[in-house]
Amino acid sequence: MKLFDFNSSNKKNTYSWLWLLLLTVVSTYIDVLFGFFTEQKSLFILVVLFIVFLKGQQIIDIFMELKHAPTLWRRLLLAYVVLLPIIIGFIYLL
Amino acid sequence: MNNAIAAKIPAEITLEHSTTDVTVSKRLPGDLAMWFFILAELTVFAILFIGFAVAEQLNIDMFNEGKAQLHQISGLINTLTLITSSFFVALALTKMHQGFGKQAAQLLVIAKLIACIYIGVKVWEYLSLFEQGIDIETNTFFTLYFMITFFHLMHVLLGMVILVFVTLKAAKNEYNDSNISGFESGASYWHMVDLLWIILFPLIYII
Numbered sequence: 001m002k003l004f005d006f007n008s009s010n011k012k013n014t015y016s017w018l019w020l021l022l023l024t025v026v027s028t029y030i031d032v033l034f035g036f037f038t039e040q041k042s043l044f045i046l047v048v049l050f051i052v053f054l055k056g057q058q059i060i061d062i063f064m065e066l067k068h069a070p071t072l073w074r075r076l077l078l079a080y081v082v083l084l085p086i087i088i089g090f091i092y093l094l
Numbered sequence: 095m096n097n098a099i100a101a102k103i104p105a106e107i108t109l110e111h112s113t114t115d116v117t118v119s120k121r122l123p124g125d126l127a128m129w130f131f132i133l134a135e136l137t138v139f140a141i142l143f144i145g146f147a148v149a150e151q152l153n154i155d156m157f158n159e160g161k162a163q164l165h166q167i168s169g170l171i172n173t174l175t176l177i178t179s180s181f182f183v184a185l186a187l188t189k190m191h192q193g194f195g196k197q198a199a200q201l202l203v204i205a206k207l208i209a210c211i212y213i214g215v216k217v218w219e220y221l222s223l224f225e226q227g228i229d230i231e232t233n234t235f236f237t238l239y240f241m242i243t244f245f246h247l248m249h250v251l252l253g254m255v256i257l258v259f260v261t262l263k264a265a266k267n268e269y270n271d272s273n274i275s276g277f278e279s280g281a282s283y284w285h286m287v288d289l290l291w292i293i294l295f296p297l298i299y300i301i
Contacts, residue, residue, distance in 0.1 A: 003197055009188040017181035020292075024173045027296060028166065048296045055292045063184045063285045065278075069122045073129060080136055084143060084293060091147040092301065 056081025
């Protein structure tokens with residue numbers, strides 16, 4: 001039995017993992033990749049916080065397997081990665 | 095021909111019913127108590143993150159100087175290692191669902207080895223700051239930096255201890271489809287540690 005087989009669950013996990021790695025690298029070097037972010041600090045913060053939400057959603061739905069969990073629990077966890085970046089965004093931008 | 099079509103119809107209806115049944119049966123992975131614990135942990139970290147953001151707005155220059163002294167690459171490496179470690183834990187859970195305890199245990203060992211890179215990098219980061227004469231009392235930025243990152247490190251260590259117990263049980267094939275919530279709880283805790291870091295990293299190192 002192989003340690004890794006590319007079944008449907010593992011496919012989802014693998015695509016999610018690669019997406020998370022890509023988002024991490026993009027959010028770290030976003031100002032280098034897209035020069036205009038160095039001048040647009042507010043836009044830079046908003047994009048980085050939006051990437052936090054995208055990454056959080058992947059971890060919650062795919063890794064934590066909450067996509068098919070009771071709606072309340074999924075929403076509670078998703079609310080965390082929606083509300084916290086919004087609150088932090090308000091603090092930085094207001 | 096008509097008979098053949100008529101024979102197909104009930105099969106399709108049954109298929110639709112069974113598909114609906116699968117969709118309707120929503121299940122929370124792991125123990126309910128673990129999810130309440132996870133919510134409590136997330137709340138504590140949310141307060142710390144908001145506190146950090148507010149403190150930054152009150153001391154913008156100090157925080158900018160502090161962030162410039164941090165090693166952003168080490169933060170990036172730690173993010174990549176935690177995400178990869180979480181990925182291997184997710185693979186291990188899939189293996190356990192298939193009933194392959196030994197392979198699940200092996201995947202968990204890989205996950206923990208990758209997490210060791212995180213610990214090594216974090217310790218190196220602390221030591222290099224200490225060498226520069228920076229510690230928890232240097233200023234507000236470093237007080238919060240050390241407090242939040244060390245608190246997170248403690249959660250990583252606790253997560254590793256939990257995964258050790260899960261690994262030992264998985265290796266002995268003590269989990270099965272009707273008794274897998276212990277494995278799922280351990281995995282969920284580990285993913286929570288990852289979830290916290292993906293907020294902590296941009297907040298302290300990037301923004």
